[in-house]
Amino acid sequence: MSKKHSPKSMLILLVAIMMMFSMAACSSGDSKKAGETTDSGKSAVKLTENDPGWKADTSPITFDWYLNFSWFPNKWGVDPTSQYITKKTGVNINFIVPAGNENEKLNTMIASGKLPDFITLGNTEDAFQRMIDGKLVLPLNELAKEYDPYFFKVSDPAKLAWYTTKDGKVYGYPNASSSPEDYKQYGNTYIGNQVFAVRKDMYEALGKPDMRTPEGFLKALQAAKEKFPDVNGQALIPLGLHEFTEKGNYSLEAYIQNFLAIPKEKDGKLYDRETDPEYVRWLKTFRKANELGLLSKDIFIDKRPQMEEKIAQGRYFAMLYQRSDFTAQLNTLYAANPEATYIAIDGPANANLDAPKLDGPGISGWTVTLISKDVKDKARAIRFLSYLNSEEGNKDLFLGEKGVTYDTIDGKDQFKPEALELLNKDRSSFDKKYGASFTFWMLMNTNITTKWNPAQVEPFKQLEDWTKGKIVSGSQFELLDPLGNSTEGIINNKIGLLRGKTLPKLLMAGSDAEFDQIWADYLAKRAEYGMDKVQAYKQAKYEENMKKLKEFIN
Template identity: 65%
Template sequence: MKKNFWSKSFILTLVLALFLAVMTAGCSSKTDETASSKEKKENKTTASADEPGWKKDTSPITFDWYVNFSWFTGKWGDDAVSKYVTDKTGVSVNFISPAGNEAEKMNTMIASGQLPDFITLGWWEDAVKKMIEGKLVLPLNELADQYDPYFVKVTDPTKIEWFKQEDGNTYGYPNASSSPKDFEKYKDLKPSNQTFLVRKDMYEAIGSPDMSTPEGFLKALEAVKEKYPTVNGAPLIPFGLNEFTDVGNTSLEGYLQNFLAIPMEKDGKLYDRTKDPEYLRWLKTFRLANEKGLLSKDIFIDKRPQMEEKIAQGRYFAMLYQRSDLAAQEQALYAKDPNSVYIAVDGPKNSKGDEPTLAGDGISGWTVTLISKNVKDKERAIKFLSYLISEEGQKDLYMGKEGLTYDMVNGKPEFKPEVLDLLNKDRAGFDQKYGASFKYWMLMDTNMSLDWAPPTAEPAKQMEDWTKGKTVSFAAFDGISPTGTSPEGIAASKIAQLWGKTLPKLLLAKSDKEFDSMFKDFLKKRDSYGLDKVEKYQQEMYEANKKKLEVGSK
């Protein structure tokens, strides 16, 4: 068998070649790594805290934006404002909203681990904590530090601090939010959204009665039903509310309790408003109204689209409702007959007749917007968010484009006459054509917009003016309820769902005795679900909030 032998010189040559190859590869890797680090460093240093980052890249990109409200049907790109923003920033938006139950849709998306680029939902919703705990959303402060320090300049540090989580990060930014300083500065200018409304012509036809007492409330409903059994051939709905959900009804909770001026705390301890005698007195009043045939079945089953349709038809006589959500319908009624609109009057009061303590904008605002870990472009996302929060973005979304929707008059933007006319007469048409005045409300700053907003016109002015001087800040009580999968979070969720089932049954009870029995059973069950854990958590959070606000107000 013949053997092959390599010469020493060949072996040395081979070893040298391998050595050089390894060295070259190592140097190349180090060079690439250095280049990459240099590029990252340059990217960070070129992003300025004083210059809007979005201006560096205005190439076309489309973000999917989930809005967790089934009633939201806004479409980007069909109106002047969204076209202007896209032309300016390169960003288009594909809005997504749930077709049915919002909580079910959110839970399904969370379970899948796949979320759209942006998510907007109520700050109080359990899904917020679930997304954060599940690491499904990105820390805004980290995104800003890496890609866009301008974010820090345009955001309110008090709000960033307020939404900071235990890990030191902030994941969501609010809309319609007022810090304690904001509230004090603007409280005389900013009304509450909570109103007790009546249809003007019907109310005046029955003598404009006092409806602030249970007796007066019931007599008014009886009188109007007798005088107006139908409205344009359809049955009158004597009293309207927000929709019932699986956790209750906002009209019959915070709204009613605020109208009754029920305190949130007593002597530094949180007060259980649900057990307050004044509150139960009025729930029993609504029970009696149902017994008398004064509560329509519609109010227990209708969702917002059905309610909007019936408001537009003027079928409700009275409503405990948020005035802003009937703006379009109010304008339509006003155009047909100024006397058929809804006006704000004194609603339910406590037995002492105290003035209501209506909620103004709190520091938590209304909704929060988060960025998903699945976002298609982190850098463009945080820069677009910064733009929307900035004064420039706020002005673009509220006023639109100079020369098209507004002109500068004495140094201030003013809607063109034809634009303002449409806004005051046909909100739906205004939204479709122009899309200004916060059609896109996801990050609206309701304080900043006061510098541009035109004077409120009738019929909305009457409702707005009625609430002024009655607003208070409930900021310290924001976000105190536990959420998520902690023991107290699970207990709170079970109690909320129990209340959602109990509340309509209380109104449908056949007698006060049956009401009392149902309510007593509710109290026992919520105790067994772990109410003590929930209350302990709430008290601790309330005290922590007070400290936060003291720091933020300095």
């Protein structure tokens, strides 16, 4: 007996069938839609390595870009350079910057399993590997193969090889990166950041003393304190150092070791620079300086803001410091009195008085940029990254828009006089008014932009010129530290904290004998913690680095 269906039941059946077809269509299109751009089709355009992919779609799109640097002050779209790039590419950027502790913010995002479209962080951060292990970021080489072969044309094969994981994928691309091959082409243009700076007027008034030996160093500090006891009513600080942190002090570790030209390896084995006799001799020199009242209590407690204030006041006689960290203060001093500025001189040296061997740009770069698995548009993201990484993109980021920030002057593309004047006078104001000269540095290639660099002027030129010829390539020594949550990483962290507690004690020791005891205890504690395991890990990474450099770099 047949059963009749009511019109209502037929309608329900028809709707159900339509929904099934709709779901099937959605399901069959998922893989394609995941890579489509917002213009629904242009991502499928067949592109070659010679085709700048970003030109395929310049419709408006906004990417969220996380920068793991709480100090980054700039916004996209408020200056003519970023406005020009948005008009050109269609891409707008919403920067996300942590308000407080960077690690806490990034760890929270990683724990949530969801990240902004782009992420830029220091290449030594544990979070870099954790995002890869957690499959929170996409392989750039695979995105490029599917959506933008141009990426391979504008990316350095050596740097891609350096960041290739064991599964053949590349998740991050560096900025400010220079391979050993780059040193052959650009090495004579490289400048260092580490300087031993003195206040010009005071140094010259003391007869330009030789401060390369411990004796000359202490004598000069003593003479400065006696001849210039105060600066504008405030006590002179004979020596300035980087701030003391829970894990040590840059000035008293790698910086002084580089000035002493202490090797990083010997006969293929990583060298424990801390145990070098020259290093210990100079730590004892700093201890003696403290005993003589030449180390102000301020240097043990001041953080960067307090140091910047005192540099601007010219209160330090000498500083073992990073020149880029006091450019604004240098400008202030120089504008008030060119003779009261800071200049670089030959500072602490080893017993042979060898020239320093300063760290230069390495293949790892400064930061790495990644693309999140949650990126709203894969094609547009990899294409925009390629654009920023290209010579065209770097020129736009560096020089800005022609006629606004730069022009062709005397046959060379260079900053307009008014822009250059502001750049040299007030970097912060330049960033806000023009947004050029790598205000947005996420993919900056400092090798490409060498040809557009303006001639340096004082008070910066002397400091930069002093570093030339002292720069060495150290790519093989990069990224050696173990991840923080590994066995070796936990040990390394404990040793770092131990060093942080020990350094002030060494400088405050009442005698060399007390110093020797503190130092012996420190070395014994390091060994007890498992220093040998950390050294073995770093040695293996070093050998892996050497293998990579030999395989991929001619």
